[in-house]
Amino acid sequence: MRIGELAARAGTTTRALRYYESRGLLPARRDVHGHRTYDERDLKLLTQIRTLRDFGFDLEETRPFVECLRAGHPEGDSCPASLAVYRRKLDELDVLIGELRAVRARVGTQLARAERARNELAVEALLPGGPEPRCELGGQEQ
Amino acid sequence: MRIGELAARAGTTTRALRYYESRGLLPARRDVHGHRTYDERDLKLLTQIRTLRDFGFDLEETRPFVECLRAGHPEGDSCPASLAVYRRKLDELDVLIGELRAVRARVGTQLARAERARNELAVEALLPGGPEPRCELGGQEQ
DNA sequence: GTAATCCTTGACGCCGACGTCAAGGCAACG
DNA sequence: CGTTGCCTTGACGTCGGCGTCAAGGATTAC
Numbered sequence: 430m431r432i433g434e435l436a437a438r439a440g441t442t443t444r445a446l447r448y449y450e451s452r453g454l455l456p457a458r459r460d461v462h463g464h465r466t467y468d469e470r471d472l473k474l475l476t477q478i479r480t481l482r483d484f485g486f487d488l489e490e491t492r493p494f495v496e497c498l499r500a501g502h503p504e505g506d507s508c509p510a511s512l513a514v515y516r517r518k519l520d521e522l523d524v525l526i527g528e529l530r531a532v533r534a535r536v537g538t539q540l541a542r543a544e545r546a547r548n549e550l551a552v553e554a555l556l557p558g559g560p561e562p563r564c565e566l567g568g569q570e571q
Numbered sequence: 572m573r574i575g576e577l578a579a580r581a582g583t584t585t586r587a588l589r590y591y592e593s594r595g596l597l598p599a600r601r602d603v604h605g606h607r608t609y610d611e612r613d614l615k616l617l618t619q620i621r622t623l624r625d626f627g628f629d630l631e632e633t634r635p636f637v638e639c640l641r642a643g644h645p646e647g648d649s650c651p652a653s654l655a656v657y658r659r660k661l662d663e664l665d666v667l668i669g670e671l672r673a674v675r676a677r678v679g680t681q682l683a684r685a686e687r688a689r690n691e692l693a694v695e696a697l698l699p700g701g702p703e704p705r706c707e708l709g710g711q712e713q
Numbered sequence: 714g715t716a717a718t719c720c721t722t723g724a725c726g727c728c729g730a731c732g733t734c735a736a737g738g739c740a741a742c743g
Numbered sequence: 744c745g746t747t748g749c750c751t752t753g754a755c756g757t758c759g760g761c762g763t764c765a766a767g768g769a770t771t772a773c
Contacts (some may be wrong), residue, residue, distance in 0.1 A: 433749065443750090448731060462739065464750055484674050488730070506685040515682040522675040526668060532626050533664040540657040543648040575719065585720090590761060604769065606720055630760070714773100721768070731757090738751070743744100 432457070435467045439475045449478065452488065454495055474498055477505040490514050574599070577609045581617045591620065594630065596637055616640055619647040632656050 432443045449455040450465075455474055457465035474495050481491045493514055494505030505511055574585045591597040592607075597616055599607035616637050623633045635656055636647030647653055 431750075442731080444731060444733085447752095462750075464739095482730090484678060485671075504685065504688075506681060507688065512682060512685055512689075515678055515685070518678055519675065519682065522671055522678070526671050526675065529627075529664055529668050529671070533661060533668065536626060536657055536660055536664070539648060540654060540661065543646065543654055543657070546646070546649065547654075573720075584761080586761060586763085589722095604720075606769090624760095717770100717772080719768105719770075721766100723765085724763105725765105726763075727761095728759100733754105733756075735753085735755105736751100738749105740747100740749085742747085 430467050431460075432465045432467070435472060435475065438472060439479055441475070441479060446475070449475075449488075454478065454488065454492060470498075481505075484518075486514070486518065490518070572609050573602075574607045574609070577614060577617065580614060581621055583617070583621060588617070591617075591630070596620065596630065596634060612640075626660075628656070628660065632660070 430438075432446050436443045436446055446455065446457075446465075450457055455471065455478070457467055457471070460466045477494050477498060478488075478491045481494060482488065493508060493510035497508035497511050498505045500508070502508060506515065572580075574588050578585045578588055588597065588599075588607075592599055597613065597620070599609055599613070602608045619636050619640060620630075620633045623636060624630065635650060635652035639650035639653050640647045642650070644650060648657065
């Protein structure tokens with residue numbers, strides 16, 4: 430099959446395939462017209478690449494999986510190098526998730542504090558009982 | 572103070588400050604030589620920007636906070652627009668964290684599966700005793 | 714005088730993974 | 744014969760947030 434069909438079958442674009450080839454990740458044979466030619470095995474390699482990309486793997490991180498498949502193994506993750514990438518990615522994810530949760534907690538705290546401050550101001554504004562001269566809080570909402 | 576001192580006091584670079592100015596986020600007065608001049612209030616604005624950036628906020632997302640401070644409010648998050656950014660960021664974080672946890676789970680599952688497959692192969696290789704024909708698990712390693 | 718240190722503007726570089734456009738080739742269809 | 748549709752290579756654009764370099768002006772220290 431040619432590049433357009435492979436791209437369509439894998440749910441990607443011809444541009445991506447040419448890019449992968451330029452990176453040495455998915456080389457193509459050429460037919461008599463100089464057109465790139467692919468077979469079902471290339472589809473499998475490409476599917477492996479796309480699956481990992483969808484998981485957020487960098488393109489370079491898919492290389493061990495692709496080479497593993499090309500070496501004849503039944504799955505891209507049948508090789509130690511692929512497992513190492515899995516483990517490294519798990520560690521990265523754990524770190525990242527931890528950081529994001531910490532940020533989420535801090536932002537949540539800030540939001541709660543800011544909302545509380547606003548509510549206190551609103552309550553004071555509603556109290557007609559002689560409010561002690563509240564400093565310089567003018568022009569809240571423009 | 573001039574740009575170098577402000578940058579140092581805020582723990583950032585002169586390049587970043589000029590960039591913020593080019594974005595209209597942190598305009599500067601100029602002294603007689605055309606040099607940028609800042610005061611303590613600018614330091615406060617810049618500190619707000621850097622804090623939010625450290626939390627992963629886009630530069631544009633810091634704008635409501637900066638404008639809130641510049642409008643004379645005591646905190647950058649004293650204004651509704653800032654609270655809206657907080658809330659949107661919390662939602663984004665929740666979505667992102669959820670996606671990352673899903674990916675983490677799937678990668679973890681894949682790793683476990685791949686390791687199990689390798690262990691089974693290793694055990695089979697170690698067993699010299701006539702292994703019963705293991706269903707259709709042929710040609711694992713070539 | 715001159716070296717060091719600060720500042721100015723302008724412009725290009727970077728990172729990844731492609732998108733998009735240009736100019737052209739070759740085949741099949743009507 | 745022209746049109747459509749696929750393909751080719753090459754090259755520039757995108758995004759954000761700056762880093763880095765170039766060329767020059769000004770002040771202060773020695």
